Amino acid sequence: METASNTTKCKNRKLGLTLAVLVLLPLFLLRLAAGQIASAQPAGNQSQTRYIITDLGTLVQGKIAFEFAGQVTNFPPTPAAPLGSSNQYGYLTSVRGIDNVFSGSPHNETTALLTFFNEANTTETTMDGPLRIVDRNGTTTIYLNSAPASFANPDSFRSGIPVQTSTLHQQAIADTVAGTFTAVFANTISSTTAFTINGTTFTLGQKGQAFRATVTGHLNATPPPTGYFGGYAVGVGEE
Numbered sequence: 001m002e003t004a005s006n007t008t009k010c011k012n013r014k015l016g017l018t019l020a021v022l023v024l025l026p027l028f029l030l031r032l033a034a035g036q037i038a039s040a041q042p043a044g045n046q047s048q049t050r051y052i053i054t055d056l057g058t059l060v061q062g063k064i065a066f067e068f069a070g071q072v073t074n075f076p077p078t079p080a081a082p083l084g085s086s087n088q089y090g091y092l093t094s095v096r097g098i099d100n101v102f103s104g105s106p107h108n109e110t111t112a113l114l115t116f117f118n119e120a121n122t123t124e125t126t127m128d129g130p131l132r133i134v135d136r137n138g139t140t141t142i143y144l145n146s147a148p149a150s151f152a153n154p155d156s157f158r159s160g161i162p163v164q165t166s167t168l169h170q171q172a173i174a175d176t177v178a179g180t181f182t183a184v185f186a187n188t189i190s191s192t193t194a195f196t197i198n199g200t201t202f203t204l205g206q207k208g209q210a211f212r213a214t215v216t217g218h219l220n221a222t223p224p225p226t227g228y229f230g231g232y233a234v235g236v237g238e239e
Helices: 002-040 043-048 154-158
Strands: 064-075 085-095 114-128 131-144 161-175 180-192 195-197 200-202 209-219 227-238
Touching: 064 209, 085 131, 085 154, 085 227, 114 154, 114 161, 131 154, 161 209, 180 227
Parallel strands: none
Antiparallel strands: 064 085, 064 227, 085 114, 114 131, 131 161, 161 180, 180 209, 195 200, 209 227
């Protein structure tokens, strides 16, 4: 009877061990798999990858995404642009999530790390007393600058590597008496490319997200350029 009892106890212990293995093995495999996935993406790369606006690289609704300064040159009508066209170019002076967007001093177009270039065609012009109201459609491209930009050479603001492109609709209102203007841009991001500044990687938002830019400027009495401006852009979510 004692031998039978010992045999029963041994069987019970084996059964208990078997059940424990069956319970713990899946948990062990899950932990092992998680460890393999983590090792596939080195911690060093993760720590040096940061996205502006939020950790997901998204534009925060209602928050300023970036600030900028620039100039504008307007062109007369052509067969391709029957109501005229406009190039607007300059550099970013501040970007949410990036500590410094200049390579040195002074902080101007020659040291700017991020530049932009807008190409837009006029779709409608309306006069209201001294006010000239102009609607335009086009594109905005932001570049990681590869050489010092110069307002004497507008094309220098698009000589770098494109890091964000977006479609734009613009309404500009010029006071022809005071020589001032304001403009509002509605942009929707069509593509982004990651870029690196001082060892940290960033992206300027994500495809499909939108931002609104507000500009204040002064007209030049003897173009070119047609005018000078400064402004900022705010995230508005997705279109």
